[in-house]
Amino acid sequence: MTERALPPEEASRLQSAATQHLWMHFTRHGDLPETGVPIMTRGEGVHLWDADGKRYIDGLAGLFTSQLGHGRRDLAEAAAQQMGTLEFMPLWSYAHPPAIELAERLAGLTPGDLDRVFFTNSGSEAVETAWKLAKNYFRLTGRPGKHKVISRTTAYHGTTHGALSITGLAGLKQPFEPLVPSTVHVSNTNAYRASELTAGALEVTDEQSLERFGRWAADQIGLAIEAEGADSVAAVFLEPVQNAGGCFPPPPGYFQRVREICDEHDVLLVSDEVICAFGRLGHMFGAEHFDYQPDMITTAKGITSGYAPLGAVLASERLMEPFLQSGAMFGHGYTFGGHPASTAVGVKNLEIFESEGVLEHVQQHAGTFRSTLERLLDLPIVGDVRGEGYFYGIELVKDKTTRASFSAEESERILFGFISKKLFEEGLYCRADDRGDPVIQLSPPLIAGPEDFEEIEQILRHVLSEAWTLL
Incomplete structure (x- = not known):
């Protein structure tokens, strides 16, 4: 579907300027297509339009960010009025x-006594802040060690030096080493790969074995603390649903054991909710969704639905107490x-969440989103939907029986060389x-509904079916 495009001369000028001057994030500039940089010019609801007037469905909410969708005047006006x-x-x-x-509003929404709010500009800065706060807190309370x-392994926690050190992705970290020392990584909760993670000791086949795997994964944290010495460990950083690797939910009882x-x-428990907060899981915070009490929540992205940059650390009153002393x-x-x-945009964003019943909308339609995506399990290339x-x-595989993953060459040729480009060509952003095993990640705006899910599934089905023939 197309609509009015930029005038050809303006599109050409922007393309030239982008190629010559714009250094994009996480971008292989040497591998950009001959057509140049995709230039997005407008958004409305769950859709985006490029410089040629072509429409795309936003299947990633920008970057797990655009909770309320694109083109909302009320959020733009809140910023303008404050300015x-x-x-x-x-x-x-x-x-x-x-x-x-x-x-004040955030303190009223957080679980437990997370009543202190320290604002940052981004999720990486929020994670950086939380680590510094943990170290400072223990120093002030007489435990400087x-x-x-x-x-967890494969987990992504940000790009600043501290946040990148906490991140469990070796390939992302290596170009910037040496990083901040004092980080330890333990197993994630990828139940689909439980047998590999436990060296064959556990395989998830039902609810009971899933719980056993969750207990095992949680206990790895305890073993790591004991190995390092509890007097040296300040915090554990965990996402409610781990992003990198392809959306790993926690098994039942996992967070309670942690x-x-x-x-x-x-040891302080930090719930890294840069993605999972503000309705992404159907609750305001992921910790609430999975019923556990963290000592801190790090967040950003959906706090303004992407209409302005903002992050925050939500900390317990206990962590604030040493800083209330004179000096x-x-x-x-x-x-x-x-x-x-x-x-100001953050305030308006929360007002809209309440007035438009955004959390209720997600809770109402989350099951339909799951069942629509699970239809893709009939494709031989789809190993898991989670x-x-x-x-x-x-998660994509080349053998569903053995769960064999792509080789590095296949990931490059199939995942990036074909699937990523073809999905975009077909109108799905x-x-x-492949940080971990090859996956397609989906995180639409929270206003999306069943018709949008159907469109996403149909595009995925078409492209993944064609991709299978290339393996």
């Missing part, structure tokens, strides 16, 4: 109304953290990823 009143004021010993109001972090382990060893200070911050326009809410991964 016309107070365009900038840092939160360095001063405050402004939208930051105060958003912090507690500084290490435990996270909470027990953290309490036993006086104490958390010596950390960002010039634009809690920017007036961004926090996820939660509006957040799913489709999503993500093909």
Whole structure:
């Protein structure tokens, strides 16, 4: 479907300027197509349009971000109104109304006593902040040796040096080593690969074996803490549903066991919800969805539905207490953290969540999203469909019986050389990823419904069926 396109001369000018001057993120510039950089010019609802006027369904919510969809005037007007009143004021010993109001609203929504809000600009900065806060907290409370972090293999936690150190993706980290020391990685919760992760000791075939695998995976955290020494470990960083690798939900009881382990060893549990918060799983926070109590939540993305950059660390009152002493200070911050326009958009975003019943919409349609995607399991190339809410991964295999994955050459040729490009050509914006095993990731705006799910499934079916013939 097409609509008005940019004038050819304007499209050509932008293409030339992009090629010569724009350094894009996570982009193989040497491998860009002959047609140049895809240039997106407009968005409305769950759809995007490019410079040629072609329409795409946004199957990734921008980047797990556009919760309320594109083109909302009310969110744009909230930013504009704030800019016309107070365009900038840092939160360095001063405050402004939208930051105060958003912090109050967030404190009222978080599980437990996570009543303190430290604003950042992004998810990476939120993770960086949480690690620094954990170390500073233990130093102020007389345990300066507690500084290490435990996270999971294949997990992505951000690109700043600290967040990248916590990340469990070796290939992403190697170009920037040496990184921050003191990070330890344990098994993730990929139940589809449970036999491989446990060296054949466990295979998930039913609910009971899934629970056993969850207990095993949680206990790996306890073993890592004991191996490092509990007096040296500050925090465990976990996503409610792990993103990288293709959406690994926690087995039943997993987070409850992790909470027990953290309490036993006086280690902070950080729920990294840069993706999973603000309705992505059908609740405001992923910890609420899976019924566990973290000591901190890191978040960003959906906090403004992508209409302005903003992140936050939501911390328990216990972590704030040492900093309330006379002369104490958390010596950390960002010039634009809690920017007036961004926090004003955040306030409006939460108002819309409530007035339009966004969480209820996701809860109503999440089962349909799952069942629609699960129809793809009849394709020989689809090994697993997994996820939660509006957040799913489709793992691709070359043999469903043995669960054999793609080789590096096959990933390059099939996943990136064909599937990724073909999905986009067919009008679906999503993500093909091989950080771990090859997957297609889907995370549509939270306003998406059954008709959108059908369109996504049909495009995937067509492209994946063709991809199978290339293996």
